[in-house]
Amino acid sequence: MAALLLRTSRGLGACLRVATGCPSPSSCVVAAWSSARWPREGAVAWRTHAQVRHYSSSDKLSIDMDDKTGVAVLKLSNPPVNSLSLELLTELAIGLDKLEMNPSCRGVIMTSAHPHIFSAGLDVSEMMGKPTEHYREFWRAVQEMWLKLYGSSLVTIAAINGSSPAGGCLMAMCCDYRLMADNPKYSIGLNETKLGIVAPFWFRDTMMGVVGTRVTERSLQLGLMYSPAEAVHVGLVDRTVPEETVFEEARTEMARWLKIPDHARQITKSMMRKTTIDHLLAQRDSDISNFANFISKDSIQKSLTAYMQALRQPKK
Numbered sequence: 001m002a003a004l005l006l007r008t009s010r011g012l013g014a015c016l017r018v019a020t021g022c023p024s025p026s027s028c029v030v031a032a033w034s035s036a037r038w039p040r041e042g043a044v045a046w047r048t049h050a051q052v053r054h055y056s057s058s059d060k061l062s063i064d065m066d067d068k069t070g071v072a073v074l075k076l077s078n079p080p081v082n083s084l085s086l087e088l089l090t091e092l093a094i095g096l097d098k099l100e101m102n103p104s105c106r107g108v109i110m111t112s113a114h115p116h117i118f119s120a121g122l123d124v125s126e127m128m129g130k131p132t133e134h135y136r137e138f139w140r141a142v143q144e145m146w147l148k149l150y151g152s153s154l155v156t157i158a159a160i161n162g163s164s165p166a167g168g169c170l171m172a173m174c175c176d177y178r179l180m181a182d183n184p185k186y187s188i189g190l191n192e193t194k195l196g197i198v199a200p201f202w203f204r205d206t207m208m209g210v211v212g213t214r215v216t217e218r219s220l221q222l223g224l225m226y227s228p229a230e231a232v233h234v235g236l237v238d239r240t241v242p243e244e245t246v247f248e249e250a251r252t253e254m255a256r257w258l259k260i261p262d263h264a265r266q267i268t269k270s271m272m273r274k275t276t277i278d279h280l281l282a283q284r285d286s287d288i289s290n291f292a293n294f295i296s297k298d299s300i301q302k303s304l305t306a307y308m309q310a311l312r313q314p315k316k
């Protein structure tokens with residue numbers, strides 16, 4: 001039970017270090033992941049007689065876990081555009097943590113409850129006209145969500161049923177597999193430079209892990225948004241599917257991934273992602289300070305204000 005409390009209160013990295021006796025975040029990720037799925041003493045907390053269990057208490061996020069299949073469905077539900085507010089980011093991190101701790105959960109499908117928008121990315125209003133302390137708290141929540149999703153030992157599949165700029169694209173890229181609705185009106189990409197802001201190194205590294213260095217360099221500098229077909233072409237999305245089948249295709253894809261023994265897949269995933277995760281863990285505080293300093297600058301605030309004004313103009 002002590003281990004369970006540590007898990008919930010201090011996050012997976014800390015609890016796994018305790019569980020594995022590992023002294024530092026950087027030395028224990030592989031060991032941690034290989035043992036993360038065996039925290040049987042924590043099982044009691046989440047075991048349920050019902051087959052499907054509703055996890056999230058937030059109205060901005062629903063998480064339904066099917067104990068029979070081991071697959072959870074996480075739906076973003078923050079109208080109008082599923083922007084990632086401080087509240088939603090916090091709910092996401094907590095929800096992902098709960099799933100990680102549930103021994104019967106093996107995979108998560110992430111999607112949007114609202115057609116046409118997967119997620120508009122970070123809520124820009126959280127980055128405008130606020131005190132520095134708020135920026136620090138907000139950025140820590142962004143980091144936390146990324147650490148939980150990118151560092152998840154579960155199979156994670158993004159069922160991208162709408163546009164997915166910036167932070168929305170980041171969440172999709174954190175997943176193991178991406179399916180996108182083939183609607184040419186939708187787009188996906190890291191467009192930060194178009195807002196006059198800079199994607200931090202861990203956004204960059206996540207993208208590099210998906211599409212490689214050259215495509216990342218071009219995409220980030222130009223703030224490129226890709227249509228679903230273009231996204232498949234550059235490898236940002238694994239495949240497009242007819243809009244009405246995105247979710248069912250995600251389930252079918254999940255079944256494929258779940259045929260692989262968990263321990264072998266988890267250790268392999270950890271080997272692929274460990275360096276990037278350790279990089280952020282080692283620089284968390286300085287990354288927060290960089291963000292808070294950068295976003296507080298008058299020039300950046302002006303840029304964000306102009307961007308939001310342009311967004312509010314009627315679309316041609």
Ligand SMILES: CCCCC/C=C\C/C=C\C=C\CC(=O)SCCNC(=O)CCNC(=O)[C@H](O)C(C)(C)COP(=O)(O)OP(=O)(O)OC[C@H]1O[C@@H](n2cnc3c(N)ncnc32)[C@H](O)[C@@H]1OP(=O)(O)O
Nearest residue numbers: 083120121122123124125163165166167197198291294312
């Ligand atoms: C060197 C040191 C570096 C340190 C690091 C420094 C900085 C890093 C910083 C930040 C990284 C940020 C990553 C992000 O995620 S920034 C967010 C980027 N997101 C976008 O650009 C998306 C913008 N939105 C859109 O393109 C469209 O809205 C969208 C395609 C999603 C939907 O289009 P639709 O036509 O359906 O809807 P709209 O009418 O455009 O929007 C409705 C409503 O929602 C508001 N809104 C849209 N997006 C956001 C958002 N991201 N945050 C807050 N609000 C948003 C929009 O303004 C409309 O509001 P209203 O007019 O109804 O009031």
